[in-house]
C-alpha cells in the first residue's frame with residue numbers, strides 16, 4: 001500500500017537527515033511522526049519512527065551528550081512543566097529561587113545559566129515543575145531549548161523592567177522562536193486552523209521582573225503598550241515579594257488541571273494528596289487514577305463539593321471540578 005507522503009513530510013525528513021545534534025534529530029523526527037498519514041500502509045514506518053525516537057531520547061539523557069548540543073529533555077513531573085524563557089539577566093533564575101526556595105546560579109552577567117535545570121514549586125497542596133533555561137538572544141538559541149519550550153505545558157517569559165530596552169529584547173526572543181514555529185498566546189485561544197496547525201502555540205505569562213527597580217513605572221508602561229493587547233502581563237519583584245503569590249496562582253491556572261480527592265466510605269477525604277487531572281475530567285478519570293478495579297467495576301460515585309453538595313450520587317461521566325471529593329463504589 002502506498003504511504004502517500006506529503007511534501008511537508010518529505011521536507012521534515014530531509015531536515016532530519018541533515019540534523020547534526022540529537023535535539024534537532026528529535027525535533028524533526030517528531031515532526032515526521034506528526035505529518036505521517038496514519039493508516040495501515042504507514043504502520044510499520046510509524047513503529048520504526050517511534051523506536052528511533054525513544055532511542056534518540058535515551059541518548060539525549062546520557063551524560064556527555066552535551067557535546068552534540070545541550071541535553072535539555074527533562075522528564076515531566078507532578079502537575080505540569082513550566083519553562084522560563086527570556087533575554088540574559090532578566091531575572092529568570094532569581095524568580096525560580098523565589099518560587100521554589102532552591103538555589104540556582106544567579107549572577108549579573110549573561111549566561112550564568114547554561115543548561116536546563118528542573119526545580120519544584122509548591123502551590124498549596126501540589127507540586128509544579130519549574131525549569132530554568134539559558135537565555136535567548138539574537139546569536140544564541142540551542143535547538144534543545146526550543147525542544148523544551150515546545151513540550152512544556154506553559155511558559156513564563158521573563159522581561160527586565162529595570163531595563164528600558166526590554167521591549168526590543170523581547171521582540172528578539174519572540175522573533176527567534178517564531179522562526180522555530182513557537183508562538184506565545186493567552187490562556188484561552190481558538191482551536192488550530194489550517195495555518196496554525198504546525199505552530200506550537202504556548203500558553204504563557206509575560207512576567208515583568210525586578211518591578212522594584214522600575215521606579216517611575218515607565219518601563220512597565222512600555223511593556224504594556226507593546227504587549228498587553230496580545231499577552232497577559234504580571235509585574236513581580238523577588239526583592240519586595242510583590243506579585244509572587246499572584247504568579248503562583250496564575251501558573252496553576254495556566255496548567256488547566258484540577259485537584260480531586262478520593263474518599264473511602266465512612267472516612268474523611270485525604271485532602272493532603274489530591275489526584276491531579278486534566279480540566280474537564282469525569283468520574284471515570286479519577287476511578288482509573290485510583291485503581292484499575294474501580295475503572296473496570298465502578299457502579300456509581302458520590303460527590304462532596306464545597307458547602308453546597310454533600311454525598312450527591314453521580315454518574316461515570318459526571319464532570320469534576322478543582323477541589324471535588326469523590327467516593328467511589330464498586331458494583
Ligand SMILES: Nc1nc2c(ncn2[C@@H]2O[C@H](COP(=O)(O)OP(=O)(O)O)[C@@H](O)[C@H]2O)c(=O)[nH]1
Pocket residue numbers: 086087088089090091092093094095105106107108109110111112113135209210211212213236237238239240
Ligand atoms: N532589584 C532586583 N534585582 C533583581 C530581581 N530579580 C533579579 N535581580 C538581579 O538581576 C540579576 C540577574 O538575575 P538572574 O536571576 O541571574 O537572571 P537570569 O539571567 O535571567 O537568570 C542578578 O544580579 C539579580 O540579583 C528583582 O526582583 N529585583
Ligand SMILES: [Mg+2]
Pocket residue numbers: 092093094105106112113132
Ligand atoms: Mg539564569
